[in-house]
Amino acid sequence: MNLKHSMERWTVEDSADLYHIREWGAGYFSISDKGDVLVTPLREKKDVSVNLPEIISGIMARGYAMPMLLRFEDILDSQITQMHESFRSAIAKFDYKGEFKGVYPIKVNQQKQVIETITRIGKVYHHGLEAGSKAELIAALSFLEDKEACLVCNGYKDREFIDLGLYACKMGFKCFFVLEMPGELELILERSQALGIQPLLGVRFKLSTQAGGHWTESGGDRSIFGLTISQIIESIEKLKNANMLDCLQLLHYHLGSQIPNIRDIRSSIQEACRVYAGLVHEGAAMGYFDLGGGLAVDYDGSHTNYMNSRNYTLDEYCADVIEAIMEILIENDITHPTIITESGRATVAYYSVLLFNIFDTSSIDTDSVPKELPEETPDIILNMLEVLKSLNVRNLQECYNDALYYRDQIRQMFKIGDLSLRQRALGDKIFWNIIQAVSDNIKNLKFVPKDLTDIDIALCDTYYANFSVFQSLPDSWAIGHLFPVMPVHRLAEMPLRNAILADITCDCDGKIDRFIDKQGVRRALKLHTVKENEDYYLGAFLVGAYQETLGDLHNLLGDTNVVSIRVFEDGSYSFVREIEGDSVADVLSYVEYDPKNMTKRFRATAEQAIREKLITPQERREIMNMYEEGLRGYPYFEQ
Numbered sequence: 001m002n003l004k005h006s007m008e009r010w011t012v013e014d015s016a017d018l019y020h021i022r023e024w025g026a027g028y029f030s031i032s033d034k035g036d037v038l039v040t041p042l043r044e045k046k047d048v049s050v051n052l053p054e055i056i057s058g059i060m061a062r063g064y065a066m067p068m069l070l071r072f073e074d075i076l077d078s079q080i081t082q083m084h085e086s087f088r089s090a091i092a093k094f095d096y097k098g099e100f101k102g103v104y105p106i107k108v109n110q111q112k113q114v115i116e117t118i119t120r121i122g123k124v125y126h127h128g129l130e131a132g133s134k135a136e137l138i139a140a141l142s143f144l145e146d147k148e149a150c151l152v153c154n155g156y157k158d159r160e161f162i163d164l165g166l167y168a169c170k171m172g173f174k175c176f177f178v179l180e181m182p183g184e185l186e187l188i189l190e191r192s193q194a195l196g197i198q199p200l201l202g203v204r205f206k207l208s209t210q211a212g213g214h215w216t217e218s219g220g221d222r223s224i225f226g227l228t229i230s231q232i233i234e235s236i237e238k239l240k241n242a243n244m245l246d247c248l249q250l251l252h253y254h255l256g257s258q259i260p261n262i263r264d265i266r267s268s269i270q271e272a273c274r275v276y277a278g279l280v281h282e283g284a285a286m287g288y289f290d291l292g293g294g295l296a297v298d299y300d301g302s303h304t305n306y307m308n309s310r311n312y313t314l315d316e317y318c319a320d321v322i323e324a325i326m327e328i329l330i331e332n333d334i335t336h337p338t339i340i341t342e343s344g345r346a347t348v349a350y351y352s353v354l355l356f357n358i359f360d361t362s363s364i365d366t367d368s369v370p371k372e373l374p375e376e377t378p379d380i381i382l383n384m385l386e387v388l389k390s391l392n393v394r395n396l397q398e399c400y401n402d403a404l405y406y407r408d409q410i411r412q413m414f415k416i417g418d419l420s421l422r423q424r425a426l427g428d429k430i431f432w433n434i435i436q437a438v439s440d441n442i443k444n445l446k447f448v449p450k451d452l453t454d455i456d457i458a459l460c461d462t463y464y465a466n467f468s469v470f471q472s473l474p475d476s477w478a479i480g481h482l483f484p485v486m487p488v489h490r491l492a493e494m495p496l497r498n499a500i501l502a503d504i505t506c507d508c509d510g511k512i513d514r515f516i517d518k519q520g521v522r523r524a525l526k527l528h529t530v531k532e533n534e535d536y537y538l539g540a541f542l543v544g545a546y547q548e549t550l551g552d553l554h555n556l557l558g559d560t561n562v563v564s565i566r567v568f569e570d571g572s573y574s575f576v577r578e579i580e581g582d583s584v585a586d587v588l589s590y591v592e593y594d595p596k597n598m599t600k601r602f603r604a605t606a607e608q609a610i611r612e613k614l615i616t617p618q619e620r621r622e623i624m625n626m627y628e629e630g631l632r633g634y635p636y637f638e639q
């Protein structure tokens, strides 16, 4: 291939195509003429962008190390605004008589900063919160000041939870208890009577509609949440008897997260609307229709119903929701309710970017085979060398099969002691030369045999990335979820290597070897050759939803450094919040070590070593300094 020629012609446009940044970037992420990733966080100001590599050097200059999580508060702002504006225009378009009020489900990213930002920005639109546990309700009450906003309580509720929620009602909050299981109503009625406070009630029902996607267990008859239709009717009876049917004002359901197909969303709305109409018919007050979360994020930019994508835009979602609700309610002549959605993922995914450096790489040894082989080279290796010599574009499949055969023979002979370490290494080298040659020749084939289509994957490099998948991208490990990953600089240069990423845990699952693609999944990521003396930075994008607190302490790699960025209209920016990541002492204390005590013990060990004349007292001082510095340090790979 004429490499020089194609390198000259490589442009940032080619990088944009390669990494699909235009498709998943949603207008927030793009590439500069120089080849850096730009972030454009303000919805109203499309010409205001900040440069990611510049931000990285600014943060490093201030003394923070990689990996780090960057949060763009303005993106959160833009996402909330966009959602409300979209619903507003759909409401106007269809002349819907009710309004839209979003709530943010705290579990999607519970960080105080997120809740603080959402409640502050959301005030204009009366954007509320959804709490799924006692702790989340307690958090919500301290940040939600807007009494027009809804506070939806899902999850199982004990007496403490219920009492707190009832008092919230008394204080003027629109605090709904959503019945998740039949027994809850009893306790709510009892506490309501005891405290003399009327509750606002909702009911969650089990949809029979089930959607495709990763996280759709919430729908369907087997869902663990919600009431069946007959349980709903029993609840109505109970409320009637207590003369409290006017407390029942909200219907809730949740189809699951990341619903890629708009048809599933529409069909769930139809089913839910029938239930809503039925509840009105039964005499419940109603007025709120809460369709839960599920609004998906197009992680791979393919705009399809593949599980990492979505086949609809936000505008289409809003229009479909309004239209589907109106269709059924008009038929039943029912007043248009206030629509609530509990979109979490779509609200916060875009706002965080995980940045990390590559600290080493390794590639398969395909250096050419030496001209002169040692005298005693066994036949099996010479045979394999013959395969390499005879390889041409017409016998690729045959050579490939032979290479596999000889490789297995060589491994077997090595195992029983018939080949030396060096002979085995020579055999491996010849084998990889054959694979490389097959891969090179395939490019000239019109028809590629099935066995050989993915052969270049076998040859790809390992790039060692300074982060922990378990801590920072848990869904990537746990359920194979795909996030867009790409270099944040050098994008005017053609990436010449195929690579997978290994993280810094020493777990063989600590890797990323599946990447986004327009169709399906890519098995390797195109990356640049890492230069000596120059850091190479990658970003994992759209990681704001669910990743931050699901992460774990595998290999005692703790929370990363976090920096929040606020961008001003003149294109300047400031670091508004800096959260130092966990130190080694922090992560150790999470698993019950006491750093002070550890130092004391190690000091005693060092003292013993002096007595045994293994080290000098001066060395003890240095060793202890090193040890204590290690405790204070960052658990990740430091340059």
Ligand SMILES: *Cc1c(COP(=O)(O)O)cnc(C)c1O
Pocket: 105, 107, 108, 130, 154, 254, 256, 257, 258, 292, 293, 294, 295, 342, 343, 344, 345, 346, 545
């Ligand atoms: C998790 C959850 C959500 C959030 O769903 P997204 O797909 O992130 O929008 C909303 N409502 C309930 C009840 C949930 O459990």
